[in-house]
Amino acid sequence: xxxxxxxxxxxxxxxxxxxxxxxxxxxxxxxxxxxxxxxxxxxxxxxxxxxxxxxxxxxxxxxxxxxxxxxxxxxxxxxxxxxxxxxxxxxxxxxxxxxxxxxxxxxxxx
Numbered sequence: 188x189x190x191x192x193x194x195x196x197x198x199x200x201x202x203x204x205x206x207x208x209x210x211x212x213x214x215x216x217x218x219x220x221x222x223x224x225x226x227x228x229x230x231x232x233x234x235x236x237x238x239x240x241x242x243x244x245x246x247x248x249x250x251x252x253x254x255x256x257x258x259x260x261x262x263x264x265x266x267x268x269x270x271x272x273x274x275x276x277x278x279x280x281x282x283x284x285x286x287x288x289x290x291x292x293x294x295x296x297x
Contacts, residue, residue, distance in 0.1 A: 214264060214265060214266040214267065215264075215265045216262070216263065216264045216265075217261075217262075217263045217265075218247050218260075218261040218262040218263050218275075219247055219260075219261075219262060220262050221243045221244065221247075221260040221261075221262065221274075221276065222242065222243060223274055223276075223291075223293065223295075225242050225243070226276060226289075226291045228242065229278070229286055229289055230286070231286055231287065231288060231289070232285060232286070232287075233285070233286070234285070234286040235284055235285055235286070236256075236258075236280050236284035236285075236286075237284070239258065239278055239286065243260050243276070246258035246259055246260060246278075247259055247260050247261055248261070252279055255279055255280060255281060255282070255287060256279075256280045256284075257277060257278065257279050257280070258277070258278045258280070259275065259276070259277050259278075260275065260276040260278075261273070261274065261275035261276070262274050262275075263275075270294065271294065272294055272295065273292070273293065273294045274291075274292070274293045274294075274295065275290075275291070275292050275293075276289065276290070276291045277289060277290045
């Protein structure tokens with residue numbers, strides 16, 4: 188009588204059950220939290236890149252739009268059941284490092 192195959196079958200079943208249980212309660216978070224309540228403090232033409240970093244910390248992503256520097260802050264929580272929760276802030280700077288424009292979006296007040 189070979190016990191080894193039965194052992195592997197039990198291990199496989201245990202892993203399958205654990206994976207299934209996790210997927211039923213699972214959620215995924217991408218990005219990092221930032222102080223959403225301070226978004227309204229941003230002033231176009233006045234707030235500097237240093238002000239943004241002091242208020243929101245280092246950006247989650249950096250990029251360029253038409254040659255201008257952009258910083259992105261975002262937190263995206265996805266759930267298997269229920270609505271996702273998202274917040275994102277994109278700040279665009281002029282060549283002097285002053286805020287040219289920004290967009291803030293959230294699903295918090297749907």
